[in-house]
Amino acid sequence: MNPLKHRVKQLGNQLEEIAQRGLDRHVRLGVTGISGAGKTAFITSLVNQLLHGESQLLPAWQVMEQQRFLGARIARQPDLTLQPFDYTGALDCLQQTPPSWPPSTRTISEIRLALRYLPEKGLAGQIGRPVTLYLDIIDYPGEWLLDLPLLQQSFDQWSDAIWQQLQRPAWKTQTQSWCARVAALSSDETDGVIAEVARDYASLLQTLKRECGASLLQPGRALLPGELAGAPVLEWFPLPPAMRSSLAEDSPLIQRLTERYSAYCDQVVKPFFRHYFARLDRQVVLVDCLTALNQGRDQVEQLSHTLQALSHSFHYGPGSTLGRLFRPKIDRVLFAATKADHVTVDQHHNLLQLMHNLMKGSRRQPRYFGTRMETLVLSAINATRQGQVERSGSTVAVISGQSLDGESCVRFPGEVPTQLPERQFWQQQGFRFRPFSPPVCEAGSALPHMRLDYALQFLLGDKMR
């Protein structure tokens, strides 16, 4: 090739590259949920589906159904100071013999995928020119979102609300000794004592989470402190209202706690919303209703409060504190009821209804402010097979799989209620939606799932037209 032709070709390539880069798009997708909801399984399976890109497994995703999806690869993550989401490690767990569920993550992590596809209509009629959508998946603890209300409350308001919560009869056994200790504090306790009481408060929250299924616990970082462990910014706790009014407002104890509460809001909560939350475009919130049902009425009520609080994070109409402080731009939120493979398919509708009822009014408001909120029942990694058995002459829907200790089993998990059952019901019986081992996953094939394609269509469909 003569030099001139070569230069022209080079120039042509460069122009093409620039034009293509102009077409490239970015979507930042947040994935959250209260720990145990299955964030790691969800992200692992989502990445797995995208990397495999098998159209017959993702029929409800338009770009796939229209055969415009060309493939995906893991790209370099943009924020190098974040932990990378450990996709390979998670997949290794699922593909070992016997397979195991990947360990859950305890902090924020990130993975970037480059999705290559053909747009429906190209720029200036250039049909069929492939473009790339960069999808950043940001995985963060739901506990961090639940700190949002602190920004709208004074220490006194927060303290009164939490103190009342700690008096719930169901929690009495766990909370009473800590509460008694706080009530006996004097107005001029040393920082050492305050630090100790704060540490005990953090352990109390852990206990409530573990033993009572509590999830609306504040401050969120008391549960997952990371590098802040031991720093005074975490050393505060609620006081009994009676004590707050008997102590002078300038008592050292109240001053100390108030000051730290403010520091937590300014130096921990706000930076998270500013640096991460406000930069998200789309959000998935994973909800595990079945485990709450297993635990009892109180836990389902807790979940309901938590869901309402979580969805409140997406209510940022003009004039709201959140909207004013951080200008979030999330325009689609998916609340997904997970672990749908723990029940028979005919119960999925009930599960969806239950989630709707637990979310109450909070589900509808965001649309009014320009955010679309969708709900879905899904299984990120399907660990069971659906079946039927004859029982006393009638046909009963069942699921089969491997129990957590590796035994093959056929289960009739029963009905999912469409709303919180009455108190009477819990006295007579409860629920038992039991977990399964992961399915045996072969290295070359995509993970089995339920309705991840619906999730992809809602989250990315409009971005890949």
Add this chain to the structure above:
Amino acid sequence: MNPLKHRVKQLGNQLEEIAQRGLDRHVRLGVTGISGAGKTAFITSLVNQLLHGESQLLPAWQVMEQQRFLGARIARQPDLTLQPFDYTGALDCLQQTPPSWPPSTRTISEIRLALRYLPEKGLAGQIGRPVTLYLDIIDYPGEWLLDLPLLQQSFDQWSDAIWQQLQRPAWKTQTQSWCARVAALSSDETDGVIAEVARDYASLLQTLKRECGASLLQPGRALLPGELAGAPVLEWFPLPPAMRSSLAEDSPLIQRLTERYSAYCDQVVKPFFRHYFARLDRQVVLVDCLTALNQGRDQVEQLSHTLQALSHSFHYGPGSTLGRLFRPKIDRVLFAATKADHVTVDQHHNLLQLMHNLMKGSRRQPRYFGTRMETLVLSAINATRQGQVERSGSTVAVISGQSLDGESCVRFPGEVPTQLPERQFWQQQGFRFRPFSPPVCEAGSALPHMRLDYALQFLLGDKMR
């Protein structure tokens, strides 16, 4: 008292308070040193001396000698997101039976003291009106300062310099297998392989530190990663110069490493200098020459390089990168040779000379730029008693104390060289300046020390006139 008089008195009190507040001063004192130099012992003893405030123990500190020091107390630390320096914990270690050295810290921590004193001359002739000096002590790893040169180097320059360092004959045993592995990397290694090689590089640095007494190791966070463990911003390492020139500049491997090197400079090194270093007023650098002498010639040479690099952090004349980027305002730096109680008093002068010689020219330059640099030999917590024994008719200076395993012992530690001894010397003999257990410290009395009062006078004397 009638209401008017009461109001006037109130107003008077308020004015007095405002006037006093105007007189209050703040000093932010950085304390650093390569880990093992004794930062925790130094800060613990400094705080202890200030809290006890016994004038006969701190004669060289003017405010004490002139009986103007009124007392000190621990005040609330200003930055609530930092770990508090654990003074009580450290003191507990020293005061238990048998006493033990407090564990060393691995991250940044902070403690604030309020020092109450009478100024030499009060405002408007108000002699004798007490004022408060707030002293913030910020303890941080010297390894973080040693990352400063990265800001002035490209990845290529850094890589070449470090690669050469890794080829030192004394380090060959430790470095050769890692170096061979890097040399065999191809230009398009996966992120997984890069992460693995980076992890091995971090272990190699740990080994060099532990076994070869190396201290000028980069990146500093590879040794103390904290919350960055696992993040790509730490996943880079040097390449052999031959490899750098044989690979194309746009080879994925070189691009990846260069990109992360830049991210480390921008997102890890710069924030430390901006948020912490640039806000310091005074700095102490602790130097453990005796342990290096025990280890050998190579280690003393290493220490010399490290000292020069450390002191370079205080050379920020107009036009320097450091001065331009961060505008540091440290105007006094104390390089203190620690563990002076491991040798007899007659050797202190030699120890000082040795430190001067190891620092070479780097000791003098800062004064030119408006920073005063001072050197001192001290013992933060004196664990030995000085004595004399008769030996073959002559008197020999000795020290006595408890060995680390609790035995009473009398030692003749020998001479400290005034400069790096010749190679020949090391072949014939070495040094053995052995550590001691902490002295038995009674709860009510101040810790024994050597020359902390000189340190206080240099660091705070002018601020407490």
